[in-house]
Structure formats: structure tokens, C-alpha cells
Amino acid sequence: xxxxxxxxxxxxxxxxxxxxxxxxxxxxxxxxxxxxxxxxxxxxxxxxxxxxxxxxxxxxxxxxxxxxxxxxxxxxxxxxxxxxxxxxxxxxxxxxxxxxxxxxxxxxxxxxxxxxxxxxxxxxxxxxxxxxxxxxxxxxxxxxxxxxxxxx
Amino acid sequence: xxxxxxxxxxxxxxxxxxxxxxxxxxxxxxxxxxxxxxxxxxxxxxxxxxxxxxxxxxxxxxxxxxxxxxxxxxxxxxxxxxxxxxxxxxxxxxxxxxxxxxxxxxxxxxxxxxxxxxxxxxxxxxxxxxxxxxxxxxxxxxxxxxxxxxxx
DNA sequence: TTGCTTGCAAAAGGTTTGCATTAAG
DNA sequence: CTTAATGCAAACCTTTTGCAAGCAA
Numbered sequence: 112x113x114x115x116x117x118x119x120x121x122x123x124x125x126x127x128x129x130x131x132x133x134x135x136x137x138x139x140x141x142x143x144x145x146x147x148x149x150x151x152x153x154x155x156x157x158x159x160x161x162x163x164x165x166x167x168x169x170x171x172x173x174x175x176x177x178x179x180x181x182x183x184x185x186x187x188x189x190x191x192x193x194x195x196x197x198x199x200x201x202x203x204x205x206x207x208x209x210x211x212x213x214x215x216x217x218x219x220x221x222x223x224x225x226x227x228x229x230x231x232x233x234x235x236x237x238x239x240x241x242x243x244x245x246x247x248x249x250x251x252x253x254x255x256x257x258x259x260x261x262x263x
Numbered sequence: 264x265x266x267x268x269x270x271x272x273x274x275x276x277x278x279x280x281x282x283x284x285x286x287x288x289x290x291x292x293x294x295x296x297x298x299x300x301x302x303x304x305x306x307x308x309x310x311x312x313x314x315x316x317x318x319x320x321x322x323x324x325x326x327x328x329x330x331x332x333x334x335x336x337x338x339x340x341x342x343x344x345x346x347x348x349x350x351x352x353x354x355x356x357x358x359x360x361x362x363x364x365x366x367x368x369x370x371x372x373x374x375x376x377x378x379x380x381x382x383x384x385x386x387x388x389x390x391x392x393x394x395x396x397x398x399x400x401x402x403x404x405x406x407x408x409x410x411x412x413x414x415x
Numbered sequence: 416t417t418g419c420t421t422g423c424a425a426a427a428g429g430t431t432t433g434c435a436t437t438a439a440g
Numbered sequence: 441c442t443t444a445a446t447g448c449a450a451a452c453c454t455t456t457t458g459c460a461a462g463c464a465a
Contacts, residue, residue, distance in 0.1 A: 139419055139464050175422045196348040215396045224394045241378040244367045244407035255396035291439050291444055327447045353429060
């Protein structure tokens with residue numbers, strides 16, 4: 112299997128998966144919706160609504176920021192996207208949940224790097240036992256200093 | 264002897280610890296500073312700046328919201344407090360780090376409940392290995408539905 | 416056609432900032 | 441005395457909202 116075809120299939124599959132799911136929910140598939148879905152899947156950064164808006168603007172000059180927010184909220188509710196919020200930063204960043212992964216956030220420059228395929232040890236049972244909550248999800252945020260900032 | 268007789272020994276110890284540390288840093292110990300420090304240590308909720316402000320206002324009628332923010336920022340920088348940010352909520356909540364514990368956040372009513380750490384499994388080594396980050400801290404957020412909301 | 420989705424602009428919320436004044440050390 | 445910290449209000453930034461117009465189904 113060639114590497115390049117693996118990657119494009121992966122993205123394409125995710126895109127179709129999201130769109131199909133939304134159609135089944137009766138959500139209308141608009142041009143701007145498709146653009147935001149594509150963008151968030153393709154992005155290897157962890158964009159904010161503003162970043163997505165600015166990047167899409169050249170191709171969708173009439174799109175508004177509010178529409179980006181609308182679509183992100185939809186994707187969030189449908190579970191396709193997670194929010195990332197950092198200390199000293201009131202912006203919300205979005206992360207496409209195409210696969211299981213964790214984020215490491217640089218405390219100096221704010222860069223967010225994924226790392227993959229580690230089993231997150233579950234504390235669900237213990238948390239439920241101690242608090243009585245019905246546990247739905249666990250999010251582990253790891254903070255550190257990225258290689259670039261370590262050099263400085 | 265400082266009088267904080269309304270506080271428990273545990274709280275009093277934490278309070279002295281924070282104040283002593285701040286003095287050593289050359290930070291001035293003002294009335295409002297003491298009030299915020301006492302409040303955050305004493306609070307078993309996870310207050311926002313606004314909540315702290317409103318609760319302290321009767322006793323400190325001339326205090327401003329900005330001062331609460333100032334002091335929370337200081338405590339954050341000195342590592343005495345952590346920020347908690349939730350989905351669908353742009354408010355920052357503050358948690359006094361008097362001891363090791365985890366938070367479980369209710370996805371319906373937003374209530375935040377602590378539970379004591381059994382042992383937060385460390386992914387530091389793996390994260391460092393994969394990303395090159397110098398890992399400084401890990402924050403595990405657990406979401407669920409609290410007992411009250413389960414009844415409804 | 417129907418009513419979900421959009422674009423726009425205004426408003427809302429939370430947090431930060433600038434500056435004159437106050438008070439800790 | 442010095443100057444950090446405060447109180448106040450305005451500014452800021454991100455996100456949400458209301459509504460008329462547009463477009464997917």
C-alpha cells in the first residue's frame with residue numbers, strides 16, 4: 112500500500128462518515144458546512160473558529176464567523192469534535208476526533224501536539240464509586256514545554 | 264498569633280503556607296488579598312471570579328472585580344490554584360490545590376465534584392518520548408452526570 | 416414549498432487594561 | 441517614602457443572538 116493513498120483515503124473516509132451521519136440526522140449539507148467539515152478533518156493544527164474563518168474566507172467570501180461557530184457547535188454536539196481550552200487564553204480550539212489521541216500543550220508558546228495510541232487508564236469505576244456520577248468521558252490534558260521552546 | 268479561628272486547622276495551615284510564600288516573594292499582603300486566599304481555601308465549590316466577588320462584597324464593599332482577578336492570577340502563577348474550564352461555558356473556575364484530587368464535571372448541571380486520587384497513572388514518559396516535550400503537568404478531566412441530574 | 420441555515424450586526428459575557436488613588440512595607 | 445495594589449470604568453475579545461433573506465431537500 113502506498114503511503115499517499117492511505118492518507119487521502121483516511122481523510123476521505125472521515126469526511127464521508129461525518130456527512131453521512133449528518134444527513135441521517137436530517138441536517139442540511141450546505142457549502143459552508145462542507146467547508147468547515149473538510150477543514151477540521153484536514154487540519155493538523157488545532158484551529159479556533161477565527162482561524163477557520165480566516166482560512167476559508169478566500170474561497171467563501173460571503174461566509175460569516177457566526178456560521179463557523181454554528182457548524183462547530185453542531186460538530187461538537189454530534190461528537191465529531193472536541194474543545195480544547197488553555198490557561199491564559201479564552202479562545203476555544205477544536206480538535207477533530209478521527210481517532211483516539213491525546214494532546215500535549217506547550218506552556219510557553221501554546222502549541223498543541225498530538226500523541227497517539229496510548230491506552231488511557233480508566234478511572235471511571237473509581238470516580239463513579241466515590242461520587243455517584245454516571246461517568247461519560249475522561250479527558251487528559253498534558254502540559255509541557257515543546258522542543259522549540261526548550262531550545263530558547 | 265493570626266486569628267482565623269473560624270477556619271479549620273487544615274485550612275489555617277494552608278492559609279499560612281500561602282501567605283508565607285507570598286511574603287517571601289515580596290508580595291504585599293493586603294486585606295483583599297487575604298480575603299481571596301481565605302475564600303479559595305475555604306471553598307468546597309469551585310468558584311469563578313464573579314462568585315468570589317459577590318460572596319466577599321458584603322464584607323469588603325469597596326473591593327472590585329478586577330482585584331479578584333488580579334489575585335487569582337497571582338495565585339495561579341504561584342501555583343496555588345488551577346483553572347477549570349468547561350465546554351459550553353466561557354467562565355474560568357478556580358480550584359485550590361491544597362491536595363491531590365480530581366474533578367468530575369456534570370455535563371447537565373455543570374456541578375464540579377472532587378474525588379480523591381487513587382493514583383493518576385502517569386503518561387509523562389510516553390508523552391515525552393513521542394513528542395519531545397518536557398512534560399510539566401497532567402490534568403485529567405472526567406465528565407459525567409451527577410446523582411441529582413440522574414434522578415431527573 | 417418548507418423551514419433549516421446563513422449573513423449581518425448588535426449584544427452579551429468574561430476578562431483585561433489604563434490611570435489616579437490608596438496603603439503596605 | 442516608595443511603589444505595589446486597588447477601584448473604577450472603559451476597552452477588549454470571543455461567542456451568542458435576533459432577524460430577514462437564501463437555499464437544501
